[in-house]
Amino acid sequence: MTLLESILTGLDEARRHLGQTLLALAGVVLGTASIVTVLALFGGQAQLTQQYLDEVGGAGTLIAGDAPRSLAPTARELASERLTYRDARYLRARSTTLEALAPGWELNLPYRANGRDFSGQVAGAVPDYARINAIRPMAGRWLSDLDLETRSRVMVMGWKYADSLFDDAASAVGRLVNIGGKQFTVVGVMEREVFRFASWEDNALEYRNERAYIPLSTAFSQFAQTDNLSFMTLKAKPGMVEQAEDEVRALLYARHGVEDFELRPSGSFGGGGESGQFLLLFNYIFLVVGAISLFTGGIVIANILLASVVERVRDFGTRMALGATPGGVFTHVLAEALVVTVLGGIVGLAIGAGLTGTVARVMQLPAAVTPGIATLALGTSVVVGLAAGLYPAVRAGRLSPVEALRYG
Amino acid sequence: MAALIEARGLTKTYRLGQVDVQALRGADVDVARGEFVAIIGPSGSGKSTLMHLLGCLDTPTAGRYVLDGEEVGGLHGKRLAAVRNRKVGFVFQTFNLMPRLSIEENVALPLKYRGGIARRERRARAVAGLEALGLGHRIGHRPEELSGGERQRVAIARALVGGPAILMADEPTGNLDSKAGAEVMRTFEALHAAGNTVILVTHDPNVAARAERTIEMADGRIVA
Numbered sequence: 367m368t369l370l371e372s373i374l375t376g377l378d379e380a381r382r383h384l385g386q387t388l389l390a391l392a393g394v395v396l397g398t399a400s401i402v403t404v405l406a407l408f409g410g411q412a413q414l415t416q417q418y419l420d421e422v423g424g425a426g427t428l429i430a431g432d433a434p435r436s437l438a439p440t441a442r443e444l445a446s447e448r449l450t451y452r453d454a455r456y457l458r459a460r461s462t463t464l465e466a467l468a469p470g471w472e473l474n475l476p477y478r479a480n481g482r483d484f485s486g487q488v489a490g491a492v493p494d495y496a497r498i499n500a501i502r503p504m505a506g507r508w509l510s511d512l513d514l515e516t517r518s519r520v521m522v523m524g525w526k527y528a529d530s531l532f533d534d535a536a537s538a539v540g541r542l543v544n545i546g547g548k549q550f551t552v553v554g555v556m557e558r559e560v561f562r563f564a565s566w567e568d569n570a571l572e573y574r575n576e577r578a579y580i581p582l583s584t585a586f587s588q589f590a591q592t593d594n595l596s597f598m599t600l601k602a603k604p605g606m607v608e609q610a611e612d613e614v615r616a617l618l619y620a621r622h623g624v625e626d627f628e629l630r631p632s633g634s635f636g637g638g639g640e641s642g643q644f645l646l647l648f649n650y651i652f653l654v655v656g657a658i659s660l661f662t663g664g665i666v667i668a669n670i671l672l673a674s675v676v677e678r679v680r681d682f683g684t685r686m687a688l689g690a691t692p693g694g695v696f697t698h699v700l701a702e703a704l705v706v707t708v709l710g711g712i713v714g715l716a717i718g719a720g721l722t723g724t725v726a727r728v729m730q731l732p733a734a735v736t737p738g739i740a741t742l743a744l745g746t747s748v749v750v751g752l753a754a755g756l757y758p759a760v761r762a763g764r765l766s767p768v769e770a771l772r773y774g
Numbered sequence: 775m776a777a778l779i780e781a782r783g784l785t786k787t788y789r790l791g792q793v794d795v796q797a798l799r800g801a802d803v804d805v806a807r808g809e810f811v812a813i814i815g816p817s818g819s820g821k822s823t824l825m826h827l828l829g830c831l832d833t834p835t836a837g838r839y840v841l842d843g844e845e846v847g848g849l850h851g852k853r854l855a856a857v858r859n860r861k862v863g864f865v866f867q868t869f870n871l872m873p874r875l876s877i878e879e880n881v882a883l884p885l886k887y888r889g890g891i892a893r894r895e896r897r898a899r900a901v902a903g904l905e906a907l908g909l910g911h912r913i914g915h916r917p918e919e920l921s922g923g924e925r926q927r928v929a930i931a932r933a934l935v936g937g938p939a940i941l942m943a944d945e946p947t948g949n950l951d952s953k954a955g956a957e958v959m960r961t962f963e964a965l966h967a968a969g970n971t972v973i974l975v976t977h978d979p980n981v982a983a984r985a986e987r988t989i990e991m992a993d994g995r996i997v998a
Contacts, residue, residue: 492982686831686858688868689858691855691888692851694887767858768826768831771831771866
C-alpha cells in the first residue's frame with residue numbers, strides 16, 4: 367500500500383468513525399476557539415492600552431514634577447528653588463534630545479460665571495502644551511505666544527466646565543469668567559476628551575475636561591509670587607526617550623544641586639496612572655489565561671486521540687493480519703489525527719472569531735482575529751494534534767499483530 | 775502432493791515479567807497442498823501459538839519455517855506483512871470485521887493492502903467472492919446488519935479474496951449457534967473440496983472430526 371493510500375485510509379476512517387471523530391473534534395474545536403478568543407481579546411486589550419497611553423501623552427512623553435520634600439531636608443535641598451519656569455527655559459536652551467517642552471502650573475481656585483460658582487482647577491500652560499498632548503479647541507482658539515508675552519487675561523475652558531457653566535459649551539467663547547476674583551475672557555473651549563475602557567466604564571479622561579487653561583505668565587503674575595512649576599511635560603525626539611530622561615535628569619541636577627524632582631513617563635502619572643497600572647496587570651492575566659487554555663486544548667486533543675487508538679487496537683490487529691504493514695498503520699493513525707486537528711482547528715477558528723466578535727461588540731473592545739492569530743491558533747492545534755497523534759501512531763505501528771488481536 | 779508447510783523445531787518463548795513462558799517447545803509440522811487439518815488441544819496447549827506462527831502473525835523464537843517454498847521463519851515487520859497478505863487468509867472466532875465498512879469494503883481490504891490493484895477491480899473481486907459464498911444479496915450492507923453465520927462467511931470471503939496459499943481459522947464456529955456453525959463448516963468443506971488448503975484450530979471434537987487429519991497439542995508439544 368502506498369503512502370497516499372495509507373493517508374486516504376486514515377481520512378476515510380476518520381469520516382466513518384464520525385462519532386469518535388466528532389468527540390475528538392470537540393476537544394480540538396474548544397482548544398482552538400479558546401486560544402483564538404483569548405489571543406484576540408488580549409490583542410484588543412493591548413491596543414486599548416496603547417490608545418489610552420497615546421491619549422494621555424503617548425509614548426516618548428516624560429513628565430517632570432517636584433519630589434516630596436524630605437522630613438529632614440539638607441542644606442542643598444533647602445537652598446534649591448525646586449522646579450521653576452527658569453528651569454524650563456534652561457532645558458529648552460540646552461537640551462539636544464527634546465523635541466518640545468511645556469511647563470505647567472496648577473491651582474484650585476473659585477470660579478464664578480453666569481450666576482454660578484464652584485471651586486475647580488486652573489492650569490497655567492504654554493502653546494506647546496496642546497501640541498504635545500494632541501488636544502484641540504472645539505470652539506474659539508488655543509493659547510498663543512502673544513497671550514504669553516502680554517500676560518493677557520484669557521482662558522481656554524475644558525469642555526466639562528464650559529458645558530456646566532454655559533449649558534452649551536461652544537457658547538462660552540467670548541464670555542467673562544471670574545477666577546480667584548479676577549476676570550478672564552474665554553477665547554476657546556477644548557474638545558471633549560473621552561476614553562472608556564468598556565462601554566459601562568466612566569470616562570477615564572474626564573479629569574482633563576474639568577479645568578481651564580490660562581497663559582502660564584498670567585498665572586504667575588496673577589496668582590503666584592514665584593515661578594514655581596507644578597509639572598513639566600517633555601516630549602523626546604523620536605526614539606530618544608531614555609537619552610532624554612538621562613539628559614534632563616543631569617541638567618536639572620546641575621541647576622538644583624540635589625535630586626528634588628521626579629521624572630516619569632507619561633501615562634503612569636496623574637489621573638491615568640492607576641488605570642494604566644491596572645491595565646498592565648490585566649494584560650498579564652490575559653496572557654496567563656491564554657497560555658493555560660492553549661495547554662489545556664493540547665491535552666484534550668492528545669487524550670482523545672490516544673483513547674480513540676486504544677479503542678481500536680483490535681481493529682489494527684485485524685488489519686495487520688490482512689497484510690497492513692507497521693508503517694501503513696502508523697500513517698493511518700497519524701492521518702486520522704491530522705484530519706481531526708485540521709478540521710477542528712478550522713471550526714474552532716470560526717467559533718473563536720464569532721465569540722471574539724460578540725465580546726468585542728458588547729465590551730466595545732477593538733479586538734479582532736488577525737491573520738497572525740489565526741495562523742498561530744491553527745498552527746498550534748495542528749502541531750499539538752500531530753504531537754498528540756505521533757505517540758499513538760508509533761504505538762499502533764509497533765503493535766505485534768498477535769497482541770493487538772488479543773487486546774480487549 | 776507438494777509440501778505447502780514445512781516447519782522444524784518451531785519454538786516460541788514469551789516473557790511474562792521475570793518469567794519465560796514456553797508456549798511452544800519445538801513443533802515439527804508438515805502440511806501438504808490441499809489438506810484439511812485441524813489443530814486441537816485444551817486451552818494453554820499451544821495450539822493458538824502454533825497457528826500464529828504458521829500464519830506469520832508471529833515470529834518463532836527458534837526453528838525453521840518454510841511456507842509455500844519460501845523461508846519465512848526469520849522475517850519481520852513489512853516483509854512478514856507482505857507474506858501474510860499474499861499467502862495466508864485468516865478467519866477469526868469473533869469475525870473481526872470493520873464495523874464501519876460495508877461488507878464488500880471489508881472483503882476488499884487485503885487487496886487494498888497488497889497495493890497496485892485499482893479500486894474498481896478490488897470491488898469487483900470482492901463482490902465476486904461474496905457472491906460465490908451466497909452473500910450477493912447482502913452487498914452494500916454493514917456487518918451489524920448480518921447474522922453471525924453470514925458475518926463469518928463475509929470473513930471467509932475476505933480471507934479468500936487475495937488467493938492465499940492457505941486458509942487459517944481460529945475457532946471459526948466458537949461464536950455461532952449450532953445451525954450457523956454447521957453452515958460455516960459446510961463452507962470450509964466445500965472450499966477444501968475445491969482444492970483449498972485449510973487449517974483450523976478448535977477445541978470442539980465435532981469440528982475437528984470434519985477435518986482429514988488432526989494435530990493434537992498438549993503442553994506446547996505435538997502429541998499426536
